[in-house]
Amino acid sequence: MTESPKAAMADPAEIERALARVKAARQAIVSELRKVIVGQDDPIDQVLVAMFAGGHCMIQGPPGTAKTLLATCVAQVMDLSFKRIQFTPDLMPSDISGTEILEEDQTTGRRMLRFAKGPVFSNIVMADEINRTPPKTQAALLEVMQERQVTLGGRTYPLPEPFYVIATQISLEQEGTYPLPEAQQDRFMLTISMNYLPERSEAQVVRRSTGAEAVELQKVIGATDLLAFAQAVRQVTLPPALSRYVVDLVASSRPTVPGCPDFVKEYVAWGAGLRASQNIALAAKSAAAQDGRSTVEPQHIRKAIVPVMRHRIGLSFRAEVDHVSVEDVIRRLTQACPEPPSH
Template identity: 50%
Template sequence: MEITATTVTQLQEKLSGLKKEIQKVIVGQDIILDEILVALLAGGHCLLEGVPGLAKTLMVRTLSQALHLPFRRIQFTPDLMPTDIIGTEILEEDHATGKRFFKFNKGPLFSNIVLADEINRTPPKTQSALLEAMQEFEITYGGQTYPLDRPFFILATQNPIEQAGTYPLPEAQLDRFLLYIKIGYPTAEEEANILRSTTGSKKAVVNPVVNGEDIRQLQSLVRDVAINDELILLVSELIRATRPDTTTVAYVKEWVRWGAGPRAGQALILTAKARALYKGRYAVTMEDIQAMAYPVLRHRVLLNFKAEAERISTDDVTRELLQTITRTKGVI
């Protein structure tokens, strides 16, 4: 299907309608919703972190209701096995011939939107079962490869304060998440609105406004959003400056143990393009780079023990790098 200017306008209107449908249920959290939708447009996956009671699961479920796409929720537990999420072979019998054969029974990962709830409660063996699906958009079992339907979007949640009985995600898997989104407490006004809207008998009805074809077209459009060479070089410099062995930024040398790899630069440019399209623009600006740098680098820059002891966060490092590089380049 050819994508015309009229089609683009219609798709952007649907995006606006998508957020409005979600906001029927989710009060506030505008930046969080924007980042989730940007990841969806960019074709990547999200890791959501927040204390209990901040509507992480409700947010993902509401998104699935506003999208006309199949949705599955997987509750990650310590006894969850890889076959519980990717599927397994079962022995069946052909009643006509009496012959027995193995048939692959697809697991809940075979869906367009997957909520991996409390992903850090399951052991690394099961966590790693997601890697191929997240990166290659396919699943291999018994020597047979099964492609996943597009769009394929994993949203994983984790609780940052309860560490007993949890298994921190390996760095290789963290890197597969396009964005690492931290959800904070609502403002006083938002919290009052939450109490008003959730303690009565009236329930909001969320209508599906975007389908799979719309998302595929939008993901294709994201790749065509323009970005000038100056911004590409700035992203490259930003990513390289996170590496303590080669950086000239003293702040990084003091607090960072391991910097971001090239995938971080790819993620930053792609999400900046997605954000530009989401905001109704067809070219990336410095504002897009600055906004997406935090969720892109949050899980790709490893801090040293000294930083953890001093409560220096990766967001602090990203903020310092953005200020240093934009000041050096004369970019505002």
């Protein structure tokens, strides 16, 4: 979970101006991304929700659905440094975070260790096919995602700000995959689903990608803007009734909690934890800020529930037998926990 920025704005007028800048930036970014990304409006919105809140995201989907393209285009439009790591079975932790190299001073002959920074020292790190590599290497991302730093040889090296991990994951049914540990899945604010395009949108992609016209993306914002946006997002108000609803909804996903629905006891092996509640609230605040609103409304919570919870609920064997998906469980949870009336 991203820690709250140290600075805080108290002036309501200043907050309104900051939210207006967030809304305008979001509209400009989406306009630029649509020059290249076709028919994936929901994934674009969800990536921006995570990034404006300072969170990491996982993108899932079949090959050829613009997962990598979305990450690279976001980096261009936001003028951020970008590194892509192709996760493979032989990838080592030092290939991610960096390593110490023994060097000799040519003038004095003295030997010393120099830290060679790995690809995580970038604003956006794309962890491509993250479940292709063994757990030992996956764990190298744990510290950088949570603490935003690398520790090696007793020294700590801070990562550039802002820092985001955008990971892609291939189908677990394929050979040579290693499921992500629960602790690492929990570090991702959202899991975003990118599916095949409708026929008309796919035809549009084919015409664009095989044509001679080159699309040039314009830079809309920079790193300092994103840091300011993350601060503005946290100034959005979450009404007490909605915060209680979020906590109740997440708690009802836990089969060990007394009073949880019967279908949860039947189909859920482990439910969502505290970070789910925190990230639903923060994602809803980010969505509200991008609408230019200073208070979270029920529709903002609704937009956050599925992408926040879909990787935080583990299904039982019975769910697999009955062909029940995580999305089915979440849908039934929202039906069992009615949201409070809007005022």
